[in-house]
Structure formats: structure tokens, C-alpha cells
Amino acid sequence: MTTVGILGGGQLARMMALSGAPLGLRFKVMDTAPDACAGQFAPMVVGDYRDEAALAEFAGSVDVATFDFENVPSESAAWLAERIPVFPNPRALGVAQDRLAEKTLFRELGIPVPPFAAVDTREGLDGAVAEVGLPCILKTRRLGYDGKGQFRIRTADDIDAAWAALGPQADSVGLIVEGFVAFQRELSVVAVRGRDGEFRTWPLTENWHVDGVLSASLAPAAVDDVLLATATGHAQALADALDYVGVFALELFCRDGELLANEMAPRVHNSGHWTLEGSETSQFQNHLRAVLGLPLGDTRMVGQACMLNWIGAMPDAATVLAEAGGHWHDYGKSAREGRKVGHATLRAESRAELAHALERVGQGLGREAQVAPVVERLRG
Ligand code: ATP
Numbered sequence: 001m002t003t004v005g006i007l008g009g010g011q012l013a014r015m016m017a018l019s020g021a022p023l024g025l026r027f028k029v030m031d032t033a034p035d036a037c038a039g040q041f042a043p044m045v046v047g048d049y050r051d052e053a054a055l056a057e058f059a060g061s062v063d064v065a066t067f068d069f070e071n072v073p074s075e076s077a078a079w080l081a082e083r084i085p086v087f088p089n090p091r092a093l094g095v096a097q098d099r100l101a102e103k104t105l106f107r108e109l110g111i112p113v114p115p116f117a118a119v120d121t122r123e124g125l126d127g128a129v130a131e132v133g134l135p136c137i138l139k140t141r142r143l144g145y146d147g148k149g150q151f152r153i154r155t156a157d158d159i160d161a162a163w164a165a166l167g168p169q170a171d172s173v174g175l176i177v178e179g180f181v182a183f184q185r186e187l188s189v190v191a192v193r194g195r196d197g198e199f200r201t202w203p204l205t206e207n208w209h210v211d212g213v214l215s216a217s218l219a220p221a222a223v224d225d226v227l228l229a230t231a232t233g234h235a236q237a238l239a240d241a242l243d244y245v246g247v248f249a250l251e252l253f254c255r256d257g258e259l260l261a262n263e264m265a266p267r268v269h270n271s272g273h274w275t276l277e278g279s280e281t282s283q284f285q286n287h288l289r290a291v292l293g294l295p296l297g298d299t300r301m302v303g304q305a306c307m308l309n310w311i312g313a314m315p316d317a318a319t320v321l322a323e324a325g326g327h328w329h330d331y332g333k334s335a336r337e338g339r340k341v342g343h344a345t346l347r348a349e350s351r352a353e354l355a356h357a358l359e360r361v362g363q364g365l366g367r368e369a370q371v372a373p374v375v376e377r378l379r380g
């Protein structure tokens, strides 16, 4: 019996464990929260991911370790990697944890990025804004997620407020200024690379964010072959450079037909949740296959899929469950503003049918605004 250890016990760990059950896998899930949502799978609650006694116990009880949480301290990942196989490797995790290291690597690999500059001081912020140009965004280099730790600088008058908001974190997590990209579309490549270097991607996904949080994903994104090949090539270059093993996502802005890389997520990704029902092999199962050195599964789509995120509180399930292609995921979390508590995936044979299903669900749940941009894209 193989046991997979997962650092972080959120919904990603939970979906990984559910997807790994048919493979006969066992799981051990480490988290700092006693009520973590994957807690029903052999939970291990720790005060701190750096706790060496806890890490030793974890290493002694699993065959391989992976992550649900990208901000596990890289020294903890490195400590484990000296004792058991850890995928993705700690270097890849470390690069993806730091927006400056990540964007620097993208640029080295020839992957276009928005202009960016590191910021250490208040004076440095003035210089960085001058270098990058307005409008721009001040972001924390580390620990940001769901758009947290970001401040938009529209005019020079916003610089003081940006520094007041994030300057106190300059020494602890570091800061970076990035040019604001007036994109037409946001896309993500969800990809998997095996231990032997085999590389596969799922069909490109288009994403919509509200207040920095993913709201909806549509696959396949309607793109031409050149754009698809470019996006896939960027993801493969990145995976090969990092000797990456497992699933990751590369987030891209598409502006006037040009792709600019925003960030990578060194783990299964919210924009790949549709793969559970919308593709031959889900991102969760392929991640497990990759880290265990098993053959990777086919990533082709079965139909057209749209994922809707539920933020803050769960809506009523009945409207989605009444749909022929409706699938419901309640993470069992308590309601809290801005928190991802669940999602639904709608699957259909054609884009027209998917648009109809989305309209019915939008009306049934009073969420017309959430489905509107997706319906518009499907009909456009
Ligand atoms: P997550 O990891 O949850 O995707 P995050 O906190 O790491 O989010 P980003 O992905 O950097 O944050 O930003 C969140 C969203 O904010 C982006 O998906 C995009 O919609 C918008 N955004 C971020 N950076 C830029 C930019 N430079 N130009 C335009 N929009 C941006």
C-alpha cells in the first residue's frame, strides 16, 4: 500500500485524495489548521510546517510527499527531500514562491512578461514606478494568493497609499512592481510532467477573475493554433528548466494576440478543476500518477466545460444538480467572506448547449453576472 503525504490540507488535497482512492492510495495530510478541509484523510495537525519532529514523523509514514499549499517553507521541503522523494522538487517550489525569481526565470527562458522591478524602500518604489510605467501594481513577492497583498497604482498620487499598505512588509516578504496589462483575456496552461520528463497539457483554459479571485473557467479556450503552440511551449520550457514533476499551472495574459506570463502555481490549480469531469484524466489523478512515476493519463477533453467558483458561501445545489452535465463540489468549509468554499462544473456536448446550461444556472442561482462573460464568449 502506497501512502502519499500532502503538505497542506485544503480543497486541493481533498480532491487529490478523492482522485487517488481508485488507485488504491492512502494519504497523510499535514496542515496547521485543525479543521482543514482534507482533514478526513489521515490528518496531521502541526503548529508550524518547520517543526522538525513533525516533519520526521511525516517522512517516516509516507512513501512520497507533495503539496496542496505552495507556501510551505522551502527549507521544510528541502529537509524532507533529503529523506524521501518530494515532488515538485524544492527548487521549483522556491522559484514559484517568489514573484521576482519566477519572472526572472520566465524572462531567461524567453517567456514574455510584463515589465517588473524589485522594491526595497520608499525611494525604491518611486524608481520602480518610473521604470515600469503607469498604471502598475505593487505586489508582495511572497505569500500572496487570491489577489491579496496587491495594490494598484493608477497615478503617481497613489504611490504613498501603496507604500502605506504594503511598505511595512518590504523586509519580510519583499515587494515587486509590475506593469498593469490591459489584457483582453486571461488564459492558463494546466500541464503535467512525469518523472521521466513526459509532458502533457490539458486544453487551454480561459479564466475570469473578480476582485483578484478566480470566478469562472472555460475549456477549451477558443484560440488559434499559433497561440496554443506558444502557450504550450512556454509551459514546457518552464517545466523542463525546473525539472518539474507533477501538475502546475502557468497563468497568461493575452493582449492583442500576445501572451505575457503572470505567474506559475506549483500544484494542481483552480483553473484545472473542470478536468475532474471534463477530461479523460483529471489534473488530480495525473498529479498523483506523475509523483508516483506511473504512466500519465490522457488529457483530452470530453465535451465542453465551465467551472464556476463559489466564494464566501455555498449556493443551493439543486439548480446545478438538475442539469444533465451539472457537477457539484462542496468543500465542507464554513462560510467566510472571500473564501473559496466550493465549485460547480457544467459539461455539455456543444458550446451552444453549455451556454444554455450556464444561463439556466445563472438565473436559478441569481448569479447572472458570474455566468455572463462566459456565455458571451461561448456565443461570440
Ligand atoms: P492566485 O495565486 O490566486 O491566482 P495571486 O494573489 O497570486 O492570485 P495574481 O495572479 O498575481 O495574484 O493576480 C490576481 C489577478 O489580478 C490576476 O489573475 C489578474 O486578473 C489581476 N492582475 C494581476 N497582475 C496583473 C497585471 N500585472 N496586470 C493586469 N492584471 C493583473
Ligand code: MG
Binding pocket: 144, 145, 146, 263, 265
Ligand atoms: Mg498566485
Ligand code: MG
Binding pocket: 251, 262, 263
Ligand atoms: Mg494568479
